[in-house]
Amino acid sequence: MPKKLFNINKAIALAPMEKVTDISFRLLCKKFGADIVYTEFINAEGLIRNSIKSKKKMTFFPDERPIGIQLYGALDSSMEKAAKLAEELQPDLIDINAGCWVRNVVGQGAGAGLLKDLKNLYKIVNTVVKAVDLPVTVKTRLGWDEKSIEIIETAKIIQEAGAQALTIHCRTRSQAHDGTPDYKWISQVKNAVSIPIIVNGGITTPQIARDVFLSTGCDGIMIARGAINNPFIFKEIKYFMETGTLLPPPSLPERVNLLIEHLKYSVEFKGERRACLEIRKHYSGYLCDAPNISKLRMKLMGFTEAPPIIETLLDYQNHRLQFEESDDQPH
């Protein structure tokens, strides 16, 4: 008998995101109020071949709980073995990816490819449920394309297979990450199944978050791109839901401090050089409204060690570092 899933009640989850939701980013989002976090998706075949990269992605810290390890694969036998390996780390749940749109994943019949073979989706979920004592959940999409939205049938199959919660990215596979999410299916899904439903897709502001909760009756919401460079969003949503008023946007010093904290976590978990290279993709986002951002970014890009990055950021924040006036527009 698998363990019962923790209570999902108006939870705000950080979505699994490859190359984004590593330990450092998950810890930041947790600090700002993410109620559930997930690892990046992990290839079941890689894991059972003992791939170091796949194993590393499963690592997490107790402070991150509740955390889900997300797996993807097309074969029930591989998913069974991979789930048992993931279980050794005792996450709070194992999540099965049935939504990834990327061609090489779908081409193997995994991710959203499972939406083309619901029998296999059932088999995979049921096999994993029987293989581990942990709660198993699924993340999927509305359907393959707008002509084949079968989310109600799919949700019933997933529940019958033994999954204890379902996240629905309210876009189809053919929409990839673009296009307007269609939340209207969720209330019908809620009527059709009893497991908790988490809604994902396009939730980027506190107002949208509240509207999604109210209009769908969902048990939780999940944020992906809205959290990149803005881990404050979890706090912003909770504050808005409690008070009906918006928090002021984070100030530049708050953003600079967050960037430094992100870098420090990253150095701790990945090593200095890798952390300094990977943090580069976050400069524009965290410093989005900073004056002279291009010049600042250019200076920061020259460093591959953490101390000069931190010093430059602090000098900038404390006005010790001045750039000549430029045409930079905040963006």
Ligand SMILES: Cc1cc2nc3c(=O)[nH]c(=O)nc-3n(C[C@H](O)[C@H](O)[C@H](O)COP(=O)(O)O)c2cc1C
């Ligand atoms: C960079 C990036 C990586 C992603 N990686 C994963 C992943 O590993 N597993 C997964 O289930 N979804 C993944 N997704 C999809 C997101 O979890 C989410 O379903 C999608 O971005 C829609 O949510 P949003 O509109 O809030 O961004 C990824 C999305 C992005 C942008």
